[in-house]
Amino acid sequence: MLYAQILNAVMLGCTYSLVAIGFSLFFGVLDTVVFCAGDVAIFSSFSVVFLVQLIGFYNIFFGLFNPVAALLLTVIVAAIFTAILMVLLYQLVIKPFENKSSLMPLLSTIAAGIALRELIGIFFPEGRNPRSFPELLSNERILQELPGISWRNAIIIVATILIVAILYWFINKTKIGLSIQAVSQNREAATMVGINRNLVIYVTFIVGGLILGFGGFLIGSYYAVIRFDLGAGFGLKGFSAAVVGGLGNVYGAIVGSMLIAFAEVFVTAYIPGGTAYASIAAFVLVLAFILFKPEGVLGNKSVEKV
């Protein structure tokens, strides 16, 4: 029982964490919350559905390559779609508000999220109905002795870890990654030492878009059924996780996701009638953090200078 719950929570935490990382990355470079990240992830899920079902992309490549290569190709193309969307969104609803009140991009990205979700609902064939997500990852157990660990679950966990590891390498070991860090920490100083802030922003949005793209695929695989308006919930949970972990801190985003996922899973499991209150528990956790520890688990506290 406990084992199963922990596994559940970890899985849920994985699906939140890639979205939360997206929030943190964008917040780092822009000091703005890009609220449509959840919807962008779900856009990616629908891209995968589109690629697999509508144009038989997967099947064509299934014939040409081995299944793993075809799967990877599908996911990568969906992630590229998502990255392109993210850059477009930056141009349309974030860039116009540079140097303006930070509430404007907050509102505009919320609106963009709704627009995205509604566009999926309207233009995707039967977009407003729940969609089954193609079973690209097998749901069979890896070992009979180990319940709950299916290929799918294992791949989701491993993929999440892998993406975070690649991100770690990218941020800490490449020149552009270090520039992203520099801009996150001190924008003025970074521009003074000659870092091209615009380039950094675009790269961050591309990287963030790719991560959200993979995240969408993992979310779809885990839930097996997706809906056009799932993004609202994921956006909210992802943002909450990022705040709990420390907004702007990529590793904090993972910690926050796990905390929220554990809170939800354990409330559902151990409180009678808890299913209804799982989300409430998550939000109460967020409220507590914002009010009493706004810097989050991993963020550092700063005194406002006068």
Next chain:
Amino acid sequence: MTENKIYTHKIEKLLPSLGVVVFFAALAVAITGSLWSTLIILIGMTGLLIYGEKHGQVDRAYIRVEERRSSTLTVLIICIVLLPFILKGNSYFLHIAVMAGIYAIVALGLNFQIGSMGQVNFAPAAMFGVGAYTSAMVTVRLGASPWIGLIAAMIVTAGMGIVFGFPALKTRGFYFSLVTIALQTIFILLVVNTEWLGGPNGIPGIPAFSLFGQSLKKSGMLLGTPIPYQMNYIYLTFTLLLLLIVISKRLYSSRIGLAWNAIEEDEIVASTQGINLTKVKLLSFSIGSVFAGIAGSLYAHYTSFIGVEDFDFNKSLIFICMVLLGGMDNPIGVTIGAIMLTVIDEKLRIFADYRMLMYSIILIVVLVVRSQGLLPKRNRKYPLGEEN
């Protein structure tokens, strides 16, 4: 002064009243006309406001109205009295007007936070819901009069306003917005999961207001023609709306409104001017919430049925749209914004699937093109201490 000048002077003096009449005529056409005429009217109104703003006409209009306050107000009241007749006594058209009034009240309350204090509160719909549910529970479960329900709604929302405003004391910006989103979501989840509050089924059978022993849900007869009961609610709603606009304007031009603006710009400066941040911030939330509570109570006793979907996050976003489109921190602007959006929303009912898409696009366009709204905030001009 030559005769000619006196003549133009007289016409100028009539302009504010004329403006009110034209506005109501346009509104009537927008409500009763076809979708196309509505769109043309609304686009025309938008264009006129933007043009007038650019060329200082709007400023002049403000001065004129200030000069001829009582006559303008009289014309305004006459127009409201005549509104049901202008709307041809059609119950659906009257319904649109009632909803516009109710939403305008919520938007006015929200304006105290977004417009005056720059804190984007994403939970106005929840507060609207708190008012509606309180009023409904008090009347349906306890059997009290709807007027008691209204008062209960005001008291409860005043308290809840303080609860919702408490986070604003500790955070602001995104964090505060996230808190209000969380509160909005928690509100919906709590209602859906509480049997006693009707859960997902809502609360049916909410009694109507009654006045002098007469239920407002009774259709009237006037000059031999039946007038649908919505007329009564138009009068009730618009009376309250007018009152609340006056209160909003008074607060705006008082030191409280000034303090809210100062807090928006710089909290530290505000506090060094002697402004008690805690008190003034909570006041903004509390008063704003009471507005929403009044609107909620009106709504509950008007529609006689309420359900959670009337108070969800999307509704909150629509209220924010109204404030932003109309003009932040300008009660008249906010009211116009609310009325415009309600009318267009009802007119686009056949395209229900596109509704939220429309709102989101309006929001983005307003933010990008005209973030100050159609009728922006006015600089305070005091009609006193002037030599001329």
Next chain:
Amino acid sequence: MDTLLHTKNLTIHFGGLIAVDSVSCSMGNEVLGLIGPNGSGKTTFLNLVSGIYSSTGGKIEFQGQDITRLKTHEIRSAGIARTFQTNRLCEKLTVLDNMLLGLYSKQNTSWWKVILSQKTHYRELKENISTCLEVLGYFNKNLIDRKYELIDTIPLIDRRRIEIARALVSNPSLLLLDEPTAGLNQEETANIVDDLKRVREKTHTSIIFIEHDMGVISTIADRVIVLNAGKIIAEGSFEEISKSEEVRTAYLGS
């Protein structure tokens, strides 16, 4: 001389950095110059006195009352007003509204009175507006005509003046000025100094005055306190402190 302000071992640290270190000083009705190298803790000292930071140790007394733990707005009401090193007027408000903000603590029409009737509120407003315009007039008569203009159309020197006027309008017992001449050229600096002298003559308000320009300090300050690394290193008339060896090394050395 009656003590107006008295601090005892006033201390604050930010993490490891001690920005104000056991500062004990007293002042009466006078103009006190506060000088010291960059980062020596002058602004932080004003932030402590005006209640923006709460101290980690020590005590502040104002007119015999312990104000160490009072909130910022309570300190303003008690009679200490201030300006900021970077001009901090409300840019989206008009000149007159900024001035009226300065009178906030003196107004007492509460919100429900405002809602119920406009008459009493207008009466109070009328008086306040004439006070505001009068105080603006001490500085620059021009500003009276520009009262309905937004701050961003006003030149820097006049913004500095408005900020001082905003602090002064509530008739405080102590005025804290944080580099009121920062960013101004010589002529403008001289103008501000003249304004301040005139104001001091008219109102006899006590002033603590942070300044980098020694010329200004020598003409306006009755007494000078020199801070270095959060500590008082010299105190006395301008002539006295300019002779001090320690002050010279503090300025030249670090």
